[in-house]
Amino acid sequence: MRAALGGPRLLLRRLREIMAEPINAQVRLDKIVINIASNMVAEVCSVYVQRSDGRLELFATEGLKREAVHLTTMRAGEGLVGLIASTAEPLALSDAQANPAFSFKPETGEEIYQSFLGVPILRGGNTLGVLVVQNRARRVYPEEEVEVLETTAMLLAEMIASGELQSLAQPGAAIAMTGAMSLKGIGIVEGVGLGYVVLHQPRVVVKKIVAEDTASEAARLDAAIEQMRASIDALIERGTQTGPGEHREILETFRMFANDRGWLRRLREAVATGLTAEAAVERVQNDARARLQRSTDPYMRERLHDLDELADRLLHQLTGQTLIVDQASIPENAILVARSMGPAALLDYDRSRLRGLVIEDGGASSHVAIVARSLGIAMVGDVSNITTIVETGDAIIVDGATGDVQVRPQPDVEAAYGEKARLRARRQERYRGLRDIPPVTKDGVQIDLHMNAGLLVDARHVEESGAASIGLFRTELQFMVAAQFPRAAQQFALYKSILDAVPDKPVTFRTLDIGGDKILPYMTRLDEENPALGWRALRIGLDRPALLRAQLRALLRAGAGRELRIMFPMVTMTNEFDLAKAMVEREIKHLLRHGHGVPSSLKLGIMAEVPSVLWQLDEIMQRVDFVSVGSNDLFQYVMAVDRENKRVSGRYDLLAPPVLRALKSICVSGEAYKIPVTLCGEMGGRPIEAMALAALGYRGLSMSASSIGPVKAMLLALDVADLTVKMDGWLGRLDGSTTLRPLLKDYAQRHEIPV
Ligand code: PEP
Numbered sequence: 001m002r003a004a005l006g007g008p009r010l011l012l013r014r015l016r017e018i019m020a021e022p023i024n025a026q027v028r029l030d031k032i033v034i035n036i037a038s039n040m041v042a043e044v045c046s047v048y049v050q051r052s053d054g055r056l057e058l059f060a061t062e063g064l065k066r067e068a069v070h071l072t073t074m075r076a077g078e079g080l081v082g083l084i085a086s087t088a089e090p091l092a093l094s095d096a097q098a099n100p101a102f103s104f105k106p107e108t109g110e111e112i113y114q115s116f117l118g119v120p121i122l123r124g125g126n127t128l129g130v131l132v133v134q135n136r137a138r139r140v141y142p143e144e145e146v147e148v149l150e151t152t153a154m155l156l157a158e159m160i161a162s163g164e165l166q167s168l169a170q171p172g173a174a175i176a177m178t179g180a181m182s183l184k185g186i187g188i189v190e191g192v193g194l195g196y197v198v199l200h201q202p203r204v205v206v207k208k209i210v211a212e213d214t215a216s217e218a219a220r221l222d223a224a225i226e227q228m229r230a231s232i233d234a235l236i237e238r239g240t241q242t243g244p245g246e247h248r249e250i251l252e253t254f255r256m257f258a259n260d261r262g263w264l265r266r267l268r269e270a271v272a273t274g275l276t277a278e279a280a281v282e283r284v285q286n287d288a289r290a291r292l293q294r295s296t297d298p299y300m301r302e303r304l305h306d307l308d309e310l311a312d313r314l315l316h317q318l319t320g321q322t323l324i325v326d327q328a329s330i331p332e333n334a335i336l337v338a339r340s341m342g343p344a345a346l347l348d349y350d351r352s353r354l355r356g357l358v359i360e361d362g363g364a365s366s367h368v369a370i371v372a373r374s375l376g377i378a379m380v381g382d383v384s385n386i387t388t389i390v391e392t393g394d395a396i397i398v399d400g401a402t403g404d405v406q407v408r409p410q411p412d413v414e415a416a417y418g419e420k421a422r423l424r425a426r427r428q429e430r431y432r433g434l435r436d437i438p439p440v441t442k443d444g445v446q447i448d449l450h451m452n453a454g455l456l457v458d459a460r461h462v463e464e465s466g467a468a469s470i471g472l473f474r475t476e477l478q479f480m481v482a483a484q485f486p487r488a489a490q491q492f493a494l495y496k497s498i499l500d501a502v503p504d505k506p507v508t509f510r511t512l513d514i515g516g517d518k519i520l521p522y523m524t525r526l527d528e529e530n531p532a533l534g535w536r537a538l539r540i541g542l543d544r545p546a547l548l549r550a551q552l553r554a555l556l557r558a559g560a561g562r563e564l565r566i567m568f569p570m571v572t573m574t575n576e577f578d579l580a581k582a583m584v585e586r587e588i589k590h591l592l593r594h595g596h597g598v599p600s601s602l603k604l605g606i607m608a609e610v611p612s613v614l615w616q617l618d619e620i621m622q623r624v625d626f627v628s629v630g631s632n633d634l635f636q637y638v639m640a641v642d643r644e645n646k647r648v649s650g651r652y653d654l655l656a657p658p659v660l661r662a663l664k665s666i667c668v669s670g671e672a673y674k675i676p677v678t679l680c681g682e683m684g685g686r687p688i689e690a691m692a693l694a695a696l697g698y699r700g701l702s703m704s705a706s707s708i709g710p711v712k713a714m715l716l717a718l719d720v721a722d723l724t725v726k727m728d729g730w731l732g733r734l735d736g737s738t739t740l741r742p743l744l745k746d747y748a749q750r751h752e753i754p755v
């Protein structure tokens, strides 16, 4: 027998009434299963809820033995119910016992039921439980009945997510959606943040599931689809004016999906079953997500992002909610959670309220990471699915050193992290105490500690950290966080503000280092096979002289009457420095001719970050005023490992003999020519690496402000002459070691050097 036509709508209406009744959770759940069973003419209807330990627990049943409720549990993957939970797909069987996955639980008495229909209870792509109906006789469940059950499961998903069922959970067996979860990502910016989730680009939470009037819901859906299409067309139209490129391709794919007949049909059918338009969008998206998430094809998985975004757009259209977080509603201790995020978006938030940042995509050298580091916000990246696991307002802890993220932590976990945060604050306090102590080793060698910067907010850290100077100012950050190309006047204003903010300390400005992984959102993206080996940094500056000229002019004007240091990135051949220097000289003449002031002292240098520099050291040292080693890029080129490619970036060690020998040769050459050589890559800020660099002969290191304290503490305990002798010995050995790290660690331990 079939459910009567109109049955699904009647069922939904009845369930909505039950949801509104002032009764306790168990009674409500029991009523729900009775109603589903009778509406679907099934002898059994049961609800299994997923617990945070991964087991599925029987929470309510009509038809099975009542004693089994809250007693029967199964593992994910165990039996038919476990199978549905792990595949997140419905399962309809007319002869359930013949299925190899069937395993019956004697306490339930289910062995007498032949046919079985089960659907996952899904929310935001997560399985929260399984809803099952069973019949004694053999029966084929038609597609419409599967859909009715899926729709009903959405109501249950809301009930589970609301936390109402939590009171029914056994001690120690919390419900997954509301229980504690421990997630692991990659630690990106050190620090411990405790606070509450703020979802960047909040998802629309669909609260109204059952339609009052199906015809008007269908009309709302159609209107929203029309508006969404129009907005995508407008985006493409705007894209056409700024030229072709990948951006446009993405939008075209988007348009294709928005017009996909299958997708639109599924949406309309879902509304026809009695759902509101937004609930229909969510249901269809739940199905698509479950299907695509299991796909092993990376292209298909990527499409999931597109579909998710389309569904998001539709939901925002339907509910009239904006995509932007209301800044006023952000709590005092906010932890931002985002699928992905650009650097400008992060700067839009009120820094004083942010305690941490968790991102689904995005590694250590992503641009948002650079900004998070400047702002001193603990950050963890590469945490898959976090935006679907948490909700705004959930308690959360971020550990940027280990990459651990604790969602809805238990009190003891929270206490442990609270202690960790306090310890860290005490350590920071100790480092602050070192601020005015000169960075001199135990045997009296001074190693200057400079600071890396890129934003105006960084300037205050110079004083706080006791940095000798700004050793690297990445001018591209201003370009990366802007919505459009910064004009010459804006560039001048930033450079002048920086110089004014640190009047008594030098600033080394690096000219625009864009291209490669540093993409400006408003510039046409080049389709390069190997962007790291492509058109980037000084190469762009020399090919587009107007761009570099404008920047040089802004720098020279900002530095009028004082010391200015300019550094060129990615110099590959000596003549590139000559050409850049000639441009600087032309600009000086131009400024003088027009009666402008120029710097009282000007120093020009290069980044040593392309290996070709290693075999041109003599030519280079005779030309430049200083050299700064870009170990991030030098390492990627020397070892042929893409710094952005997680599969290989951890494969080799920075303390490998070939890398250290290369670094040493630059330093030795600088000494011979009396040209100062510093290092400004990330390794300079890590105490053990900094210790190795000091022993190689480096007398200047530039690093993020927060690294200055730990590196100074290391230096104060180091006898650099002693380690230099040891290092020479280790580097002279030809035993094929892959890294000197264990030897250096052991040395630090024996000499009580904090690394
Ligand atoms: C480097 O390459 O080491 C460096 C300091 O520059 P960036 O990380 O900006 O490429």
Ligand code: MG
Residues within 6 Å of the ligand: 569, 609, 630, 632, 633
């Ligand atoms: Mg570089």
